[in-house]
Every structure is written in structure tokens, then in C-alpha cells.
Amino acid sequence: MRVHHVVLLVAAAILATTNAALTLPQFMINSPKLTGSLLTAQQQRFLRTPYTEDDSIEERGISTVVEKTKALLSSSKVSEQTLERWVRNDKSPKKALIRLKLDKAGDKLLEKPQFETWAKYMTMLNKENPEAAMISTLRTRYSDDVLSQMTITAETASGTKEMAARLQAGQRSVWMSEWKSADDVFKLLKLNVNKADRKLFANPQFTVWTKYVDDLNGGETKKANSVIVSTLTDHHGDEGLAKLIRAAKDVEETKTLAMDLQKAQVDNWFVAMESPKDVKKWLGVKGATSDTAEAQLYHNYVKNYEKIFRKTE
Structure with missing residues (x-):
């Protein structure tokens, strides 16, 4: 019972202050010259909107003060x-x-x-x-x-x-309910801040983001990876992202993800019909006899690229 009495006393004190703010004579309230000089900030705030019990109590923070008092005095x-x-x-x-x-x-x-x-x-x-x-x-x-x-x-x-x-x-x-795009959430998680981060894929926030992109694309992994690559390309560029992917492939923790994204990146290039010359540069392929995974991706890209152009001739 003592707790409730203290709470009521606190609330009563606040209400007394509030009521004082509402008892100004009407001629003072209606006077444009006096409003700015005589009304306190608190009084002006109460006069801006029609008085209703729920709105005014919420606005004055009375209920919040009461809750804090209860919390202070209770377990x-x-x-x-x-x-x-x-x-x-x-x-x-x-x-x-x-x-x-x-x-x-x-x-x-x-x-x-x-x-x-x-x-x-x-x-x-x-x-x-x-x-x-x-x-x-x-x-x-x-x-x-x-x-x-x-x-x-x-x-x-x-x-x-x-x-x-x-x-x-x-x-x-x-x-999802707010229709946040993949890029929106990428920025909300501050993943766009440090573009020099070579360990982006190992960042736990990156995992949170990729899960969202997966949800956004109905769990279709291939489609989600394409969106991930497109979003990352907007922030890092084609070559910059390709370098990030190659670095992530050298780390066991991120190797599988990096390989999936590398494939998605090449697929995106093919859809955009990027030139083999650019693709070779972006993948970091050196010489015609290179036997790296990137070189194999490049040779397959050229083969498929030439097939498309032969069909259009």
C-alpha cells in the first residue's frame, strides 16, 4: 500500500503543475503579444492541441513518471x-x-x-x-x-x-513489412561504411543481411545471390567486389559463400553481356595459360559469350 501512496503523491504533484499551466485567463491565451512572453514552454505545448485525457496524460509523461516510480520502489x-x-x-x-x-x-x-x-x-x-x-x-x-x-x-x-x-x-x-530493399538493410546495418574492409564476408552483420536477402527472395538461393552481388557491386564496383570474393575464398570460414557469390557475379556479367576483356580484368586472370579457378570461369565465359554472338550473326 505504501508504494501506491508514494506513486499517487508523485502523480498528484505533477498534475498540480499541469493544472497550473491550464488556468491562465482566457484574455491572456488569446493575446498574440502575451502568448510568447507570458506562456511557459509547457503551457504553450498544452494549448496547441485539444485537451483529451489520454492524449494529455501521454504527452505530459505522467504515466511514464508513475511507471519509473513503481520500478524504483518495487522489485x-x-x-x-x-x-x-x-x-x-x-x-x-x-x-x-x-x-x-x-x-x-x-x-x-x-x-x-x-x-x-x-x-x-x-x-x-x-x-x-x-x-x-x-x-x-x-x-x-x-x-x-x-x-x-x-x-x-x-x-x-x-x-x-x-x-x-x-x-x-x-x-x-x-x-519486410516496411518493404526495405536489400540495399536499405545493407545501409541500416552500416555495412556500407568501411569499404576497405577485406573481411566483409566474415562480419556477423553481413550474415544477418544475407539472411534477409534470402527471405526477400523467397528462399531462392540463386536469385538471392544475384541480388547480393548486384547490391555489393553498387558499393564496391565489379573489380572491387571480385577482389573481395577472391580474398574470401582464401578463408575457410567464408570460402563456400565466396564461391557461390563468384558464380553469381559471373552469371550477372553474362546477363549484362559484359565484354570478355573486362571480365578477364575483373577476375584477375593473368595470361592465357593460367590454371586458376578464375581462369576456368573466364574461359567458360568466353565460350558461352561467343555462342551467343554466333547465334546472332
């Missing part, structure tokens, strides 16, 4: 009955975060025991797609790249691995 542990009451009262996800003392967790959010409680509440509140609902709320506090990195870090711990996978799926779902 972060919440019972099943409390969660059910929150659902009945339709407590907002943001207020639930505050009540669970998660609003100051920073990038350690997913490691907090209370996060599981919040996730449970979000599942009760949004049965169809709780992961997307969680991401939508968290995006008001974290940028996409930071949120993604948090899930990547959480993947490495057994206690948070499953939650990390759920949130990554939720993040991709949100991007």
Missing part, C-alpha cells in the same frame, strides 16, 4: 498474475520495460533476467507475431545495427541463443 520480479493484469489493462510495451527496470539496460538488455519476463508479456499481448512486436518497441531505443549486434552477441550464450534467433527473425519480419 523487478513480476508474477504471472501481474502479467495477466497488464494484458487486461493493455499496458504498453514501453511502460512494461520501465516497470521491469529494463529502460537503462543498454546493450546488455538481452542478458537481463527480466527480459524473459518482458518477452513473455509481449507474447501474451501479441500472439500472432510477438518477435516483430518486440523489435518494433526496441527500435524506439536502439538503432537497427545496434539491435542486430545485440542479438549477434546473445547468440554466443546458451541462455540467450534461442531468444536471439527469435529476435533476428522478428527484425527481418519488420524490415
Whole structure:
């Protein structure tokens, strides 16, 4: 009971300040000369929009202050009955975060025991797609790249691995619902920032991005790889990307992906009917007798290229 009394006292103090802002004489409110000089910033803010209970309370932040006061004076542990009451009262996800003392967790959010409680509440509140609902709320506090990195870090711990996978799926779902292109998400994840990074393919954020591109293309790997190559070409150029791919082929961790993307790159060149001379340069083929994988790709390219031109003669 004492907690509720303190909360009510805090809220009452805020309401008293708010009411004072609304009791100015009408002639002062209507006077253009006096409005700017006599009305405080808070008073002007309240006079801009029609007064409604829900809007004004939300705007003044009263409910947020109350939640923070409850969090300060209460345990972060919440019972099943409390969660059910929150659902009945339709407590907002943001207020639930505050009540669970998660609003100051920073990038350690997913490691907090209370996060599981919040996730449970979000599942009760949004049965169809709780992961997307969680991401939508968290995006008001974290940028996409930071949120993604948090899930990547959480993947490495057994206690948070499953939650990390759920949130990554939720993040991709949100991007899809917003019609984000492959290039949009590439930039959201800040993968376009360091173009000199020779280990781009080993970046965990790159893996997050390629999973999104795969979802974007209905799980059709060949189509997804073509989009990946096209997007990377926009940022690195044909030759620059070809060099990145060759470097990634020398690393066991990224070798398979690099080989798939190299094939997709050559296929894209063929669709665009790039000249064999340019392809040879981009692939880094030296001399006519080279026996590298790139040389083999080049010779196959020339063979298919000449077939097309013989048919058109």
C-alpha cells in the first residue's frame, strides 16, 4: 500500500503543475503579444492541441513518471498474475520495460533476467507475431545495427541463443513489412561504411543481411545471390567486389559463400553481356595459360559469350 501512496503523491504533484499551466485567463491565451512572453514552454505545448485525457496524460509523461516510480520502489520480479493484469489493462510495451527496470539496460538488455519476463508479456499481448512486436518497441531505443549486434552477441550464450534467433527473425519480419530493399538493410546495418574492409564476408552483420536477402527472395538461393552481388557491386564496383570474393575464398570460414557469390557475379556479367576483356580484368586472370579457378570461369565465359554472338550473326 505504501508504494501506491508514494506513486499517487508523485502523480498528484505533477498534475498540480499541469493544472497550473491550464488556468491562465482566457484574455491572456488569446493575446498574440502575451502568448510568447507570458506562456511557459509547457503551457504553450498544452494549448496547441485539444485537451483529451489520454492524449494529455501521454504527452505530459505522467504515466511514464508513475511507471519509473513503481520500478524504483518495487522489485523487478513480476508474477504471472501481474502479467495477466497488464494484458487486461493493455499496458504498453514501453511502460512494461520501465516497470521491469529494463529502460537503462543498454546493450546488455538481452542478458537481463527480466527480459524473459518482458518477452513473455509481449507474447501474451501479441500472439500472432510477438518477435516483430518486440523489435518494433526496441527500435524506439536502439538503432537497427545496434539491435542486430545485440542479438549477434546473445547468440554466443546458451541462455540467450534461442531468444536471439527469435529476435533476428522478428527484425527481418519488420524490415519486410516496411518493404526495405536489400540495399536499405545493407545501409541500416552500416555495412556500407568501411569499404576497405577485406573481411566483409566474415562480419556477423553481413550474415544477418544475407539472411534477409534470402527471405526477400523467397528462399531462392540463386536469385538471392544475384541480388547480393548486384547490391555489393553498387558499393564496391565489379573489380572491387571480385577482389573481395577472391580474398574470401582464401578463408575457410567464408570460402563456400565466396564461391557461390563468384558464380553469381559471373552469371550477372553474362546477363549484362559484359565484354570478355573486362571480365578477364575483373577476375584477375593473368595470361592465357593460367590454371586458376578464375581462369576456368573466364574461359567458360568466353565460350558461352561467343555462342551467343554466333547465334546472332
